[in-house]
Structure formats: C-alpha cells, structure tokens
Amino acid sequence: MKPKVMIQENQRFTKTRRALLEVLKNRHLTFKELYEELSKAGFKNVSTLYNNLDFFIKNNMVIEINLDGTKYYDLGIDNPYHQHDSHLHMVIKDPQTNESVIREIDYPEIYESIFSHPVFKHYEIEYIRILVSAKKKEKHQSY
Numbered sequence: 207m208k209p210k211v212m213i214q215e216n217q218r219f220t221k222t223r224r225a226l227l228e229v230l231k232n233r234h235l236t237f238k239e240l241y242e243e244l245s246k247a248g249f250k251n252v253s254t255l256y257n258n259l260d261f262f263i264k265n266n267m268v269i270e271i272n273l274d275g276t277k278y279y280d281l282g283i284d285n286p287y288h289q290h291d292s293h294l295h296m297v298i299k300d301p302q303t304n305e306s307v308i309r310e311i312d313y314p315e316i317y318e319s320i321f322s323h324p325v326f327k328h329y330e331i332e333y334i335r336i337l338v339s340a341k342k343k344e345k346h347q348s349y
C-alpha cells in the first residue's frame with residue numbers, strides 16, 4: 207500500500223520517514239512498538255528512528271501523547287479526526303488485562319467552544335489536547 211501522506215514537491219522524504227508515517231496510520235504506538243513495527247519492515251536503526259521522530263515532532267507531523275508516563279506517538283497530519291493542534295483521545299482501559307487502547311474522538315465542536323471561551327480572548331491557543339480515560343460500562347448498563 208502506498209502512503210497517502212501529503213508530500214511537498216521540494217521536501218525530501220527518506221524511506222524510513224515514509225515507513226514511519228505509514229506505520230503510525232490509525233494507531234498510537236510507543237517507541238518500542240514503533241521500533242518493532244519498523245524492524246519487521248527492515249528498518250532497524252534506532253538512532254535513525256529517533257532522528258526522524260524528532261524531525262516529525264518539530265514539524266507537528268507527529269504528536270506525543272503522554273499517558274501515565276508512557277509516550278505514545280500519533281500522526282498529526284493526514285488524520286481525519288484531528289489536526290496537529292487539536293486532539294481528543296479516549297483511553298479505554300480493560301480492567302481484566304490492564305491494557306489500554308487509545309481511540310480518536312471526532313468532536314470538533316469541543317474545540318470551537320474552547321476557542322470561543324472569554325478566558326482565551328487575549329491568548330493565541332497553541333494547541334488543545336484532551337485525554338479522556340474510560341472503561342466499558344457493565345453489560346446491564348449498556349444498550
């Protein structure tokens with residue numbers, strides 16, 4: 207599958223960078239997971255991965271999400287649910303396995319209501335990142 211990432215004409219993209227963006231599509235991965243995925247594809251140089259991640263973060267193409275001290279990486283571009291400057295994530299914890307899944311929430315109204323709040327009138331908002339922690343309700347409560 208070819209990456210659908212928007213590439214500016216004069217911007218040079220190495221294979222590793224391309225692979226990195228492809229692997230992050232629709233997923234939120236830790237550095238370790240990211241490395242494991244890229245290793246499978248033949249990219250095994252950790253420092254190259256660090257450098258490329260750093261490049262993407264500085265250019266707002268990849269976002270860091272800090273979840274209970276663990277960093278997850280997320281695409282800030284080409285993402286139908288958010289721009290690099292506005293993220294609403296829900297972390298769903300499985301009480302049985304203690305594992306967490308991060309989901310994108312499509313809710314643009316929430317950003318509009320924050321932007322229009324009088325307290326921000328004299329400020330330029332850099333970004334909004336909201337992390338909602340949740341767990342599935344008991345069966346009898348759901349519908």
Ligand SMILES: [Zn+2]
Pocket residue numbers: 280281288293295310
């Ligand atoms: Zn995200």
